[in-house]
Amino acid sequence: MDLELLFKENKEQKLFGRYITLAEVEPLLLQLNTNNQLKKVGESVLGKPIYSYTIGRGKTKIYLWSQMHGNEGTTTKALFDFFNVLHSKSEFANALLEKFTFCALPLLNPDGAEAYTRVNANEVDLNRDSQNLTQPESRILRAVFEDFKPDYCFNLHDQRTIFGAGTAGKPATTSFLAPSFNEERDINESRLKAIEVIVAINDVLQKFIPGQVGRFDDSFNINCIGDTFQNLNVPTILFEAGHYTDDYLREETRKFIFFALIASFSYLNENDLVSDAIDKYLNISQNNVVFYDFIFKNIKINYDGIEIITNFAAQYKEELIDNQIVFNAYFSQIGNLENKFGHFEYDGKGAKYSDDFGDFPRIDEMANFKLNDTIIFVNGLIKS
Structure with a gap:
């Protein structure tokens, strides 16, 4: 058949x-x-x-x-x-x-x-x-x-x-x-x-x-x-x-x-x-x-005045808006992501993180940020 x-x-x-x-x-x-x-x-x-x-x-x-x-x-x-x-x-x-x-x-x-x-x-x-x-x-x-x-x-x-x-x-x-x-x-x-x-x-x-x-x-x-x-x-x-x-x-x-x-x-x-x-x-x-929707690896962040290279993850929340399901990505984990995978993965290779609030991602904030002030991410994805 x-x-x-x-x-x-x-x-x-x-x-x-x-x-x-x-x-x-x-x-x-x-x-x-x-x-x-x-x-x-x-x-x-x-x-x-x-x-x-x-x-x-x-x-x-x-x-x-x-x-x-x-x-x-x-x-x-x-x-x-x-x-x-x-x-x-x-x-x-x-x-x-x-x-x-x-x-x-x-x-x-x-x-x-x-x-x-x-x-x-x-x-x-x-x-x-x-x-x-x-x-x-x-x-x-x-x-x-x-x-x-x-x-x-x-x-x-x-x-x-x-x-x-x-x-x-x-x-x-x-x-x-x-x-x-x-x-x-x-x-x-x-x-x-x-x-x-x-x-x-x-x-x-x-x-x-x-x-x-x-x-x-x-x-x-x-x-x-x-x-x-x-x-x-x-x-x-x-x-x-x-x-x-x-x-x-x-x-x-x-x-x-x-x-x-x-x-x-x-x-x-x-x-x-x-x-x-x-x-x-x-x-x-x-x-x-073992999965997140997004994993970002080897990103430089400024945490309490100290620059470190770390990883962080984001997860979609499915939100009903005007009778449409909208997928909005929010930061969900920072740090150790050993043995975890992302449906979308990005290796920053030491690129510096920034967003509208500072120099490091915050849990439950939307995944809108920049790397080295040149690569822009909107809702977890690279803006074309």
Whole structure:
């Protein structure tokens, strides 16, 4: 199967960038509602509709949800790309619809999506509310789970640019996890099924992004939805969409998440055997916090009247301004950056730092500065 061509043919062009809200998603769901697949299953804190989209006639039931965290829309884009595949009337689509029934909540947290925040309108992280179920969105997710009775769960998220796959300086463009079901992180039949899916995904993605697939931390927290569903003996796979070089809008990462979805369902459809699945899973590089968005090396600064050569880092903050996501770079670390990497790196070779406030960078100030009064940096990047 030509995954690149499949993505190109089915990419949902009406979804783009980082700011994915109900205003973009709802018309697409209505358009895809060709046979009463769409159902309003509840409302958010602020009264916005939350939809389920159910399609297929197969015995194996797949439950997917995206944007539990409102500012994590990459997987939502990939999910709609996959919906387009299911509507393509291709031989592959018909095989999937015959094998599976898919039930998706494409935008679980519409209030958080509009505000571009991780939390919901009550400032609750829904991924820490799976036991107490204090929020309407959490209760909806659980109610659909209990009604649908899935065979597999797909928990779709984004992760920050700080993560690398291992410690060798490659970004974790995608990461996956078969969540633990107990404190001991044991592997039972249910968790093993999730592991086997991830191994199948990794086999595919390594052909496209070698060394850029990570394995997320599996510390047990029953308040997290993946751990809860795994604890209820339903194989659950966490997807984390991360950073690809120069892809802050996550359009390339979107493609790789799409590939991962296709790989998952191809594997489950074909019932392939995965040998040594646990070893292969554990050989996927662990996610590590090793990246900054910017690292500036060997810069001369004046600190308390003493000139020193040092390094400093900056990190983007994603800020919602006039319904647009703006990436503003702020200084975040000065000094020892050993074993750290930057998605953008610059070696000053002893050049002297200056900005509008003095001769050294200050934490949480915007990364606007000069080197030797001639090289100008605006928002972390060299001004052309």
